[in-house]
Amino acid sequence: MSNLPHTWAIANQKGGVGKTTTAVALGGLLARQGERTLLVDMDPHASMSAYLQCEAGPAGGSWALFAKDRQVWQTEVCQTAIEHLELLPAVSALATVDRQFGSVPGMGRRLAEALQSLGGRYQRVIVDCPPTLGVPMVNALAACERVVSPTQTEFMALRGLQHMQATLAKISHSLGGISAWHVVATLYDPRTHASTVCLQTLREQYAEHLANSVIPMDTQLREASHAGVPPHAWPGARRAARAYDNLLDELLAAETQSQSEGAA
């Protein structure tokens, strides 16, 4: 049996759709189940690092994945306040990775190579991607077996999803393989026409990829992030936490199905 951790990338080429919240929510739930989980913050905004109140060390957190010494990044991993949940934080310098390494062959595989060197240290890795296509996102997409694209239920988010779909097709072409893709409707507010129409559009256009679970608009998610705890651990965010719990069940079921199909 492979020692490689199951790796999911949380990605959408639009900001503000709930990527970081989704990454923390799924990571928190997996850790609660006792799975040793590593969150990787690949976004120069470092929102996930701020959420979980972890700061990068001297080697620059996930920036160190691109350093000459390929093992130094492991010294940057920090334990969060949640048992079984560790984080490789981000730094603003990640924004320069494309300028520095965008023309260097093989730089899109650094995260995948790093995860291969971990042995069985983690069972799960969840990568929070920046909203722009570049070296950090390519690394996440090349390393993962499953891409989860949170999509705000509003018109502009559909455009971001189209870009994401195109990117995934190109990455699959370059890698010669394809990751499973899950679209997750987020920030859903049934009281607004825009939300209901957008959700319907997602169901029609992305039926094959759309998760059944819909993450509702829940202002308590902001309170959870302010407190630095995953949604499931914030009593006020029960609605959203339940939705994320359902989403995790769906993703794990899809993973189990893929494994049994692969074994057959």
Place this chain on the structure above:
Amino acid sequence: MSVPSVEPGHEAVLNDYLDALLTPESTAQQEPVDTEPGSHYRLCSASGVALALPEDAVESALPCPPLPTASRADTPWYLGPVECSGRSFEVAHLGRLVAPGLSEQPAAVLLPLRESDWALACDEASQMVSLREQDVRWRKTPGSRSWLAGTVSARRVAVIDVAGMLDIFRSEANLPAVTTEENEK
């Protein structure tokens, strides 16, 4: 999975970019000069100038921390002591030293120089190359730019004389003497 139609030129550029990033490093094609035996240099750029530093003289490449904005009028390249990776470096702005007056970008990379307290702030330092003796037009007589060891016209790169550069630092920044290995020429 269908790909929405985009400008073919854009698509080709993006495909090339992704293909290059995802090519395993072990099979990635190197530029011809890199396959030749020679001395190893780290390519970097500062204020738009391409420079080559002997690899032996550079400790590592670190993400650049926030740098002081004020500098002395007589030595605008000297940015003062900066904490990075748990150490304190005397930082020189490489662009201001080699190309004073050219437009600057915020420094992204800090290159600590081996066996010295100095580090160079530059825009990027991503590639390593091998340069043969005959690739470089070495300076035969020292001029006013004692940091310049020679030039590689094929690459439009200036090769840095690290010992000469540290001499400038020592003499002009009015700091305690520093030591370095002799720059490999």
